[in-house]
Amino acid sequence: MNTETTAKRGPAGRARGLLLGSALTASALAAVSATAQEITVLTGYPELEPFYEHVAEGMSAEYPDLVVNIEPISLREHERRVALGLTGGLDDGTVIEFASAGAQRFLEAGLLPAAPEDVAAYVQENFGEFFVDGVSYDGQIYGIPLFRGQSALYYNTEMFEAAGLDGPPTTMEEFTEYADVLTQRDDAGNPTVSGWSLRLSGGGQGIAEKFWINLHQFGGTVLEQTEDGMWRAAYASPEGVAALSQYLDNLYVYNTVTSEMPADAEAFEREQTAMFIRESWVIGDIAQNAPDLPYATSVLPTGSIALSQNLYVMGDGEAADAAWAFAQATTTEDNMIWLLENVGWLPNRSGLDYASVIETTPALDAFVTYPDDYAFFTLPAIGPIAEILTRLADQLTTAYADESLAGDDAAIMALLEEAAEETNEILDREGLLAE
Amino acid sequence: MLRRRKWMFAVLAVLPTLAIFAWVRLYPIAEMFNLSLRDWDLLSPRRPFIGLENFIDLFDDRLFIAALINTTIIALGVAIITIPSAIVIAALIHSRAGSKLAPFYETAIFVPHVVSLVPAALAWKWIFDSELGPLNAFLGVFGIDPVAWLHNPTLAVLCVIVLCSWQALGYAVIIYLVGFKNLPVSLYEAARLDGASARQSFWFITVPLLKPITLYVSVVILISGFNVYAQPFVLASDTQGSPSHLVRVLVYDMIENSFSNFRIGYASAEAVILLSIVMIITVIQFSILRDRSGR
Structure with missing residues (x-):
């Protein structure tokens, strides 16, 4: 047998x-x-x-x-x-x-x-x-x-070349600048090919995980552990404001992407977006669905999940x-x-x-292959992590849909503080909240 | 003595059925009530009693409130669209009862009800697609700009209502057709002799006589409306490529709280509230629509 x-x-x-x-x-x-x-x-x-x-x-x-x-x-x-x-x-x-x-x-x-x-x-x-x-x-x-x-940047090399860009962005500021240059628009100025595909809608904790990856590039984190092993929300911070502002700027200031546009690996494979951040499985997916796609990958500015x-x-x-x-x-x-x-x-x-x-x-x-100082983070091994991220994801999707937040750092901070309060309530309920 | 034996035989004959009913129907409901008063994470053998704490927390939970509002709007929206449409369509089909095409009309209207829910929802997701969907292409013919049907929070709820109504309509029409076939012809003949128009006959004879059917259809549609889950899940599922605005509904929230957040007691409290709402609405429907003549 x-x-x-x-x-x-x-x-x-x-x-x-x-x-x-x-x-x-x-x-x-x-x-x-x-x-x-x-x-x-x-x-x-x-x-x-x-x-x-x-x-x-x-x-x-x-x-x-x-x-x-x-x-x-x-x-x-x-x-x-x-x-x-x-x-x-x-x-x-x-x-x-x-x-x-x-x-x-x-x-x-x-x-x-x-x-x-x-x-x-x-x-x-x-x-x-x-x-x-x-x-x-x-x-x-x-x-x-x-x-x-583990995440990295995927970018369409032909689109980069056509936009006069000779390599991938290396800072988060460059991500927005490049996205603006890479975006293809119709006569009315509406984007037809997004410069940078962002996870903006849907259900589940994935939205919060993607936000965390961007937040990590600004030096921030969603949760931080204190010396006594407890946890607290840490994203109502200048880094959190910077990360959320970048989403809103791309959506409403530079119009490099909209929530209705095709997104993620599917859009990248169909050349409907110029770049996006994803895990390594996309390489196999591209080989299967778009073998002729001209693309390359790059490490993220400071580290990855x-x-x-x-x-x-x-x-x-x-x-x-x-x-x-x-x-x-x-x-x-x-x-x-x-x-x-x-x-x-x-x-x-x-x-x-x-x-x-x-x-x-x-x-x-x-x-x-990544730099020596490339910093990795992972989701904390705590029971309510899924609930924390799912609720944060819900807050984020609401924020992404609110054009009035763009450019208003005080309002963004207020939203993040409200979300952080909810996160801390969950941690408190589970006996995990740091003093 | 013989009478008592017959009675005993009847009880014994019914007992197995009652036992199965109690086990698969009543026990889970009782257990749901029990769990709603406890703090249980599905994994722990401990289930401490916490009284009404889950219920108190629920009404301070913005996701639950959102789910409750969305679900109520969807259930009522489906009923408001489906019931009048079903009466009118059933009347039209009934008026063509002698036609060779009558079976085709009935089948065509019933097919959406038997189509598998997930592929149907996927098809509607494509129809509502803001960039590639035929609905926006059709509206474009009249110069209307593309609408982000599945991304706008209000329109996304409307999309769920349309999808659920499309599925429920066939069932409601079939039930109404049965009602139409049992209406007494003599009443219509008398009305005609008295000079009533077709519209008057419909309003003053058909609609009142169909009240028991309307009661049944409205109860069934509202209950299924409050249990909506797969439609919003598919329309805005967490898939890469084209996620949309998630219309949070009660069953979705319950599943998330049960198996992602491991809050079984909390989810059970949601289930108790859902059951209570459905029961209250059903009682109201019965009191409004029941035949007061006693027939």
Whole structure:
């Protein structure tokens, strides 16, 4: 029998009952095929499905009877599925993808088992402190760091050349100046191709994360930790005003972008925007959807977000052993390079040689080669982080739609102070607010 | 004795059904009430009782208030558009009952109700698209500037109402058609003999006689309106490319509070409020629209 992989795409909004039903069905199938060792991989990144299949194929010699069920679903649905699954019960041998911040509640509740000693030693040996901390809780290692979301600037080289720009912007002031020059407008002056695509609308915490990345370039942060380990909102600050002003200036002063314009990777691939900030997965997306797109990437002015996604394993016994072996196999040097080369997400493992990948895909260079003083930040591993960011995102979308705020620093500060008050109320409710 | 045995048999026959109903219907509702009075994060075994704190917090929560207002506007908007439209369309179809095309009319109007909700919402997202959508292209023919339908907070709510009405209309028309087919012909003949016009017959005979149907349709539409979720979610979902203004509705807020914010007690309190609103509106509808003649 060979190692098999199967992919199951669950419908949106799968409820706990359905999850339990699936678990029962899986248990029944396992009983029928007594010799096969079955594990399940729950992923919130559908583009990783071929990667997990590749890992499973690589394990076939050592684990000939291993059956790997891969269940990809969109990220937000995945988070809900895991929340319901972990509280309702998941099969032994289920591998779960989790961001460091997202896993915190489950670790605090004791719902995720610690990694076996050999796996913990492997993690200590092969990953940097930043990533080890991301999978640790109370001094113990619970998972294996897999990949990270890290941002860089994508820019259309032909549009830059046509605008007389010989390189990417290196300061936030230049971002606005370049966006103004790059914007293509119709006879009435309305932008038809945005100079800089910004995340301005929609639901969810992504809007606040994108704002945080820009805020970081101005030297600010959304949340700051005090010496006693507590937290408080820090974006009602001059840096916060500068970051929000830049959004509003681009929208209403320079008219480089509108909230109605196509945005993000889709717009970049269709040449409807000249530049935007995104993670490395876009490189794979461009290769697939717009292979002839003339573009390059660049590091951001001062630093980037780094959101680590890790693998955790449920249960114990043989199935869990196989699942840990699978999770560990995802981070072999070969598989990490395969992940970068074929999917585009950045591996977390230390000491990898990216030379061959950079040679074939130069755009990846901005993600793996950066200045010594390049500063990374990540989302704090605190329970209410999603709620804080979702509520901040709501405040920001309202601000982005308010033209009267443009150029009015006092009004912008008042809005940020109101939002910060709400953030601090959430922290206070959870017992996390710094004095 | 025989009578008592029959009674016992009837009770025993109904008992399994009642037990299942209680388990899958009544127990979750009771549990929802219970959770609404507790602080539970879904993960912890502890569920401390906090009384009405969740309800007090809710009315100080701007997102909940926004969701409540949006949901109420959507539910009432759908009812206001759908019910009069459905009566008129059903009357038109009924007046062509003998036509060979009558089944086509009924099918055409009913199809949106059975179309899968997500693809339908995606299609409407394209229709409302400010740059590529056919709606703005059509308005452009008359010299009207493109409108940012899904980005303007007010227009985005209107878009949800239009989408929900489009889906609900077919169902309402079919129900009204059943009502039309059961109206007594003799009343119309008598009215005609008395010199009533077609419009007068419609207003003074058809509409009053269809009150029970209107009651049923309005209750169903309002309940589904208050439970709206997928339509605004798809129209403004958090996808890259073309996100729009998010119309926050109660069910969306509940799901976010439950599974993103892990505030099950808080979300349950929202559910209790939603249930209360629906119950109150239903009672009001019954009191206004019920047939007072006792028939």
